[in-house]
Amino acid sequence: MSSKFHARIYxxxxxxxxxxxxxxxxxxxxxxxxEGIEQVRIGKYIEVKLNAADEAEANQQLxxxxxxxxxxxxxxxxxxxxxxxxxxxxx
Amino acid sequence: MSSKFHARIYxxxxxxxxxxxxxxxxxxxxxxxxEGIEQVRIGKYIEVKLNAADEAEANQQLxxxxxxxxxxxxxxxxxxxxxxxxxxxxx
Numbered sequence: 463m464s465s466k467f468h469a470r471i472y473x474x475x476x477x478x479x480x481x482x483x484x485x486x487x488x489x490x491x492x493x494x495x496x497e498g499i500e501q502v503r504i505g506k507y508i509e510v511k512l513n514a515a516d517e518a519e520a521n522q523q524l525x526x527x528x529x530x531x532x533x534x535x536x537x538x539x540x541x542x543x544x545x546x547x548x549x550x551x552x553x
Numbered sequence: 554m555s556s557k558f559h560a561r562i563y564x565x566x567x568x569x570x571x572x573x574x575x576x577x578x579x580x581x582x583x584x585x586x587x588e589g590i591e592q593v594r595i596g597k598y599i600e601v602k603l604n605a606a607d608e609a610e611a612n613q614q615l616x617x618x619x620x621x622x623x624x625x626x627x628x629x630x631x632x633x634x635x636x637x638x639x640x641x642x643x644x
Contacts, residue, residue, distance in 0.1 A: 464589065466591070472598050473598070474598065474600070484599075487599075487622065487623070490622060491618055491622060494618075494621065494622065496603070496614060496618060498555065498603045498604035498605055498614070499601065499602070499603050500557070500602040500603060500604065501600075501601070501602040502599065502600070502601050502602075503599070503600045504597060504598075504599050504600075505597070505598040505599070505600070506595060506596070506597065506598055507563050507564070507565065507595075507596040507597055507598035508575075508578075508593065508594070508595050508596070509565070509592075509593070509594045509595075509596070510590065510592070510593050511590070511591040511592040511593075512587070512589045512590050512591060513589035513591065514589055523587060523589070527582055527585075527587060530585065531578065531581060531582060531585065532578070
């Protein structure tokens with residue numbers, strides 16, 4: 463019997479890595495008149511729905527997926543939040 | 554006297570909009586052996602540091618910035634979390 467989980471994954475550039483897209487957005491916002499902007503960093507937000515035996519397995523799978531495909535561990539950090547979804551009525 | 558705020562902005566495609574990148578990642582993960590993946594949706598995660606007079610002004614500016622530049626309201630939804638940063642020692 464497996465359970466459904468919903469994961470919210472945040473992938474961000476490591477602080478030491480330049481973010482040209484963030485700098486461009488920051489400069490765009492400043493030119494639009496938002497003078498108070500100090501820094502903009504752009505990352506990815508990934509939502510995944512998955513089936514797993516339990517929360518530990520879901521956590522482990524997500525860690526592997528982030529390391530292998532969703533994030534580039536050389537230049538990016540990631541973190542995720544896992545929520546168990548309510549069980550649907552059996553078909 | 555203005556305060557510093559840190560905003561975490563989440564931009565996601567509206568549920569009715571197709572997400573080809575998400576489908577590609579989902580298929581990639583399935584081919585890597587993660588059979589339990591049901592859905593992948595890819596959005597943006599934007600971190601902004603800004604100065605504003607108070608929290609209400611920061612909220613309003615962020616709403617405007619999201620509508621005008623950070624998200625495309627036709628196909629994307631956004632939400633954000635605002636945190637006040639501790640005041641630094643005066644220079």
